[in-house]
Amino acid sequence: MAGKASREWKVFPIVKSKEEKKRTMIVGLKSDNYSREMLLRFLHKVVNPRDNVLAIHVQEPSDTFDPNTFYIHEDICKAKQVDFLVKVCNGDSYISELGYQVRVNYATILAVGCSLSGIKQSVVNDCLKELPPSCSFLVMDKSGKIVLQRPGTSQQGSIYAPFRHPLSSSSEKSYFHQQRAASQLRKSLTVPSSSTAPSMQQTDITARYNIRKAVQVSDLWAEKVSHGSLILEAKGLVRHFTFQELSLATNNFSPEMVIGVGGHSKVYRANLEDGQAVAVKILKETHFPAEDLLHEVRILSDVKHENIIQIIGYCYSKEMHAIVCNLLIGSLKQNLRQLRWNERMGVAVGVAKALEYLHHSFNPPIIHRDVKSSNILLSGTRQPQLSDFGGAMVSQPSEQISASTKPSKVVGTFGYLAPEYMMYGKVDEKVDVYSYGVVLLELITGQEAIQTNEANHESLVLWARSLLNSGLCERLIDPHLSGDYKREEMEIMISVARLCLVHSSSRRPTMEMRVRDNLLNAKSKEEKFTWRMDSSSSTVITTLPVDDSYHEILPSEAPD
Structure with missing residues (x-):
């Protein structure tokens, strides 16, 4: 493994909390959107108020990473009273640089992202060798599932309070399965061979451009919905329900639980696990795309009046879009x-x-x-x-x-x-x-x-x-x-x-x-x-x- 080069980094302070810090956590960032998605989930699921989060990016050739585009992450950290810092570092080795940042900042967690297929064992071993036992190595996919959590194995560096945080290994399915499909689609699109007729080449290029543009728009809306919903959840304004939770609460969406049918939605009575009776309005996605769901959730989370329906939560999954509200007669x-x-x-x-x-x-x-x-x-x-x-x-x-x-x-x-x-x-x-x-x-x-x-x-x-x-x-x-x-x-x-x-x-x-x-x-x-x-x-x-x-x-x- 290559040694550490001389380090120069740009520091971009984003949020500064006045409260006393509890823990310092390092999150490794790549230039892709998957890292940003993972960071959002990490801030929502792992980070507690007054924690200190350092997002580290190690520059690479032809790097497109922009440290000034973390506005959504900033909003979440403000809501949770968390210190948040982005560092862009120069180093020969991504893993070595993260290990160095863990030691100099006395971090108790190093978190990195991975694809849905997981992380290579060789990468895990290299990371564990760079971390002291006082720091836990945490791997999270972009859906928020923690796929691995182990203490470091290196004896170099100071001993610090070990990380002990009750984290569930279960999680909901990824909201944004279409992003993975989009990535696979892009990989499958290749330049036509030289034997292809010019008209066929032009047609194929145009088709690939239109597909790529449509996929990018879909990904953008999915990312906006994810960001907006995470802010609302972080502020404690709404609860996110999984499809499985609502299916259980409605007896697998039994017809006997239907209490209303409209042109663009169907309403079910649901009994939550805590005994609360609620109404679940399932929207027809052809009439209510993802951005419309978030729009309604945002408005209902802002309005507080005795004569306006009270929102409890929402569901945004590939199976359905739904809003959960208080139950009325x-x-x-x-x-x-x-x-x-x-x-x-x-x-x-x-x-x-x-x-x-x-x-x-x-x-x-x-x-x-x-x-x-x-x-x-x-x-x-x-x-x-x-x-x-x-x-x-x-x-x-x-x-x-x-x-x-x-x-x-x-x-x-x-x-x-x-x-x-x-x-x-x-x-x-x-x-x-x-x-x-x-x-x-x-x-x-x-x-x-x-x-x-x-x-x-x-x-x-x-x-x-x-x-x-x-x-x-x-x-x-x-x-x-x-x-x-x-x-x-x-x-x-x-x-x-x-x-x-x-x-x-x-x-x-x-x-x-x-x-x-x-x-x-x-x-x-x-x-x-x-x-x-x-x-x-x-x-x-x-x-x-x-x-x-x-x-x-x-x-x-x-x-x-």
Whole structure:
């Protein structure tokens, strides 16, 4: 084995913790992405708060290693209060340099990565000879599985506290099996022989370029999902479930455990090993690729509100993509007609609070884009929780919107979509306000947004408008209530629904400005609401405590 050359290294300090260090660990890095993947798993599974991690890379000829691209690792270390340092060293021998770094830094662990096929025994022996018994040699593959862990055998160097850390030898399957397949695909692609016709050569080169480009894009998204999910796990915000864990919790996804089926997902009841009952929403990958799963997980991990679904964890594997949330009794759509009036009023107020929180507690605001009765879940006490954030987006500030800005892709459900969103792709908080108005109509009438029968599909909004414009407000009220409601509260809910359903988005109220306050003050004796017919037209005007400028429900101008 070659001796150690004179050592020069560049030090790149990334994270510095103020807490006292516990252990020093050395991680050997190569230029490939597998080393970065292994380092992410190592930081997540092995490293404890206040540990010191040195990531060592030994330069090689034509090296492409960039020490300034460890932002994800930095975020994980910040979350775990870990000191993290990247060193780029010059040395003749990769193994000798790692052994030297172990001694000068009194490291208790040396970790290196390996492929899924394992590590050569000769490499293991060489590494053990370089390490003192006080340092454990740890080999981890990029999925996080520890394939080997042994103490060093060299008697050179200082004795240091031995490494004792409870690590499980079992682990989940690799998330990114496609990366290995991509590597094999690249190796199998060879330059065509000289006897190949020029046109065939050009076709083959183009095909190989397209395949390589597609594989690289797939790998990039897989890496982003891995990085993002690891940060969330490191911060303790969510738990990652394996396919096997969820299969066990749902009795192998038994049909008896199905509690809901949607166009893009299926929901199972699951009983976790700790006895907790949860809901597992399995997404159809054709509609929800990996980046969409991470997007929804990130948003749900950020929002904390009593009227928004609580995320517990997720599953990202080759078998399925799933989100695990708290278990509720069902949706508003399923239970609408069974709800008493005071329960319907509670649903209206709760959803208004949830939307106000999304629109006004975040900067820029979060737009749900798919507010509807089937996405409003109910607890055992009939308290609402807004769910399904797969289509949610962060609103773009108005000053950043230019004439070249492309309209947003329309997501959502027909019958709940605001006119400006459906026709022009315009998105802001008023899109959710309109959809909320449709939900209020459902609470008032007991009917779904789209009435389906063999003859036609009738819109609840159009039907309600025809009654309101004819002064027949009483006909809106659900007969299943049997008159058991408070007239003042009913008047307020109809008034708020009218405001939310104004055709022009600029004339709709915000959740903070009008909607929530009107509903919360529904029982106030100081507020008086009346229905009356405008003497000059057939438009019903609802008198509100602030003003009545929002009476127009079907204007002639295009939405702004």
